[in-house]
Amino acid sequence: MALADLPPFRALPRRLLPGRLAGLSTVLVKATALELAILAGHLVLYPSGLTPERRAPRVPAPADVPSATPERPPVLLLHGFIDNRSVFVLLRRALAQHGTRHLESLNYSPLTCDIKAAATLLGRHVEELCERTGRDRIDIVGHSLGGLIARYYVQRLGGDRRVRTVVTLGTPHSGTRVAPLADAHPIVRQMRPGSSVIEELKEPAPGCTTRFVSFWSDLDPLMVPLETACVDHPDLIAQNVRVTGIGHLALPVHPAVAAAVREALAPDPAAGANGGADTRGGLTVA
Numbered sequence: 001m002a003l004a005d006l007p008p009f010r011a012l013p014r015r016l017l018p019g020r021l022a023g024l025s026t027v028l029v030k031a032t033a034l035e036l037a038i039l040a041g042h043l044v045l046y047p048s049g050l051t052p053e054r055r056a057p058r059v060p061a062p063a064d065v066p067s068a069t070p071e072r073p074p075v076l077l078l079h080g081f082i083d084n085r086s087v088f089v090l091l092r093r094a095l096a097q098h099g100t101r102h103l104e105s106l107n108y109s110p111l112t113c114d115i116k117a118a119a120t121l122l123g124r125h126v127e128e129l130c131e132r133t134g135r136d137r138i139d140i141v142g143h144s145l146g147g148l149i150a151r152y153y154v155q156r157l158g159g160d161r162r163v164r165t166v167v168t169l170g171t172p173h174s175g176t177r178v179a180p181l182a183d184a185h186p187i188v189r190q191m192r193p194g195s196s197v198i199e200e201l202k203e204p205a206p207g208c209t210t211r212f213v214s215f216w217s218d219l220d221p222l223m224v225p226l227e228t229a230c231v232d233h234p235d236l237i238a239q240n241v242r243v244t245g246i247g248h249l250a251l252p253v254h255p256a257v258a259a260a261v262r263e264a265l266a267p268d269p270a271a272g273a274n275g276g277a278d279t280r281g282g283l284t285v286a
Helices: 014-049 085-096 115-133 145-156 180-184 186-190 196-202 255-265
Strands: 075-078 103-106 138-143 163-169 211-217 237-244
Touching: 014 085, 075 085, 075 115, 075 145, 085 103, 085 138, 085 255, 103 115, 115 138, 115 145, 138 145, 138 255, 145 163, 145 196, 163 255, 180 186, 186 196, 211 255, 237 255
Parallel strands: 075 103, 075 138, 138 163, 163 211, 211 237
Antiparallel strands: none
């Protein structure tokens, strides 16, 4: 059950309150324990993701194999704030097990202080990836800040001509108010409601052809308010998927989310028919 589905406490009969509160507490305890376990594992893996990924040279396809498959473009994984490509170890494995699609991860510097500069860097890498793989468009999966960088590239730097689908995991699309003391970092200030970046993303984006699928969790402590992780723009083709029962760090790790991401990246001839609407249901994880 999503937090938003709970009726106000005063509307609940007194005999139901203990059970509801106990159930909610159990979910929070499980989610917190999972977050701590994931954090511990990620700290172990973090050093392995510090170095840039080795890029395989382009290998010409045999004459009898199509060199372009627009329905299954390469996938680029983009990590979040003060992180690296190691956060995608499990998601990448899950995606690789279900098809032969080309997968890459991009590290941007942990010293990055500007979303616009990071989006420009992303644009250069996308062009290089398209040239190297012989494809016209790619898909992007971004966790947290990575999703915001991808959206800025697509919406403000003309990246929609190169990006078919952007999947975001716990991304503060409308800005987050969490941890005010973190405002000492410039990029955190850009993730606040009302920042120049957030205001630019509210501007019209007519003709944007990229499809957005945003996964947001009802137990994500970094999204304040929770709905900031939803894409809400009249010009964008957007689908928002509510995930229940896990927190921020679990989004790029949990197998149920990975399965939903695979579905979001699957060929979908009908994509775009419901632009701007929340057309998917929620995802409950155990």
